[in-house]
Amino acid sequence: SLLFFALMGFLALHPSGKEIWQRMSLKIPIIGGIIEYAILERFCSVLHTMLQAGVAVPSAMETTTHAVSNVVYREQLDIARQQMLEGAGFTQPLIETELFPGAARQMFKVGEETGTLDQQLEVAAEYFNRELEYRIKTFTTLFEPIMIIFVGVVVGFVAIALVSAMYGVLGGVKDVEGG
Numbered sequence: 001s002l003l004f005f006a007l008m009g010f011l012a013l014h015p016s017g018k019e020i021w022q023r024m025s026l027k028i029p030i031i032g033g034i035i036e037y038a039i040l041e042r043f044c045s046v047l048h049t050m051l052q053a054g055v056a057v058p059s060a061m062e063t064t065t066h067a068v069s070n071v072v073y074r075e076q077l078d079i080a081r082q083q084m085l086e087g088a089g090f091t092q093p094l095i096e097t098e099l100f101p102g103a104a105r106q107m108f109k110v111g112e113e114t115g116t117l118d119q120q121l122e123v124a125a126e127y128f129n130r131e132l133e134y135r136i137k138t139f140t141t142l143f144e145p146i147m148i149i150f151v152g153v154v155v156g157f158v159a160i161a162l163v164s165a166m167y168g169v170l171g172g173v174k175d176v177e178g179g
Contacts, residue, residue: 019071026072030142034135039073040100041128048121057117058085073099090117103127 010017026032046067050060061084065077080093091108094100100108104124111120 022069022071026070030135030139034132034139035070036099037128037132037135039068039070040104041125041132043068043073043077044104044121044125044128048118048125051118051121057090 025035043064047060047064050063051057055063058081061077061081065074065081068074068077076097076099080097083093083096084090090112091105094108095105104127107120107124107127108117111117
């Protein structure tokens with residue numbers, strides 16, 4: 001158990017441990033999807049707000065990339081931003097990151113082609129927000145029965161331990177009286 005706490009401390013406090021944890025957390029079923037959609041929603045919201053305020057795309061991408069908390073996304077978005085600065089456009093570098101689902105990639109493409117990128121980012125942010133709420137609701141729906149079973153097992157274990165202890169005490173009393 002000491003090793004477990006040492007590992008958790010390393011993952012929580014050390015920069016390389018945080019990176020390992022952030023990479024692993026994206027691979028956890030259900031929770032990874034929640035984390036992904038939270039990151040994507042934040043990315044689209046921040047970028048939308050910055051573009052709507054008139055900030056140039058390269059500067060907005062730099063700020064938005066730093067606003068993303070996950071190292072995997074930050075690295076890929078930074079690569080995409082560098083490609084954008086080299087003239088690769090907006091959508092293609094984001095598609096190549098493979099971080100965004102097809103619907104979002106299509107929205108980015110339409111926004112870039114029609115000059116309505118900020119509006120498409122707003123739509124994408126709303127889409128990711130709805131998906132995030134749905135995934136959280138699904139997670140809590142799945143998590144409740146698991147917690148009920150866990151609490152039931154713990155309560156059952158405690159009850160069995162108490163009953164066993166009581167029988168042990170009663171058996172000891174009978175031995176003293178009979179002996």
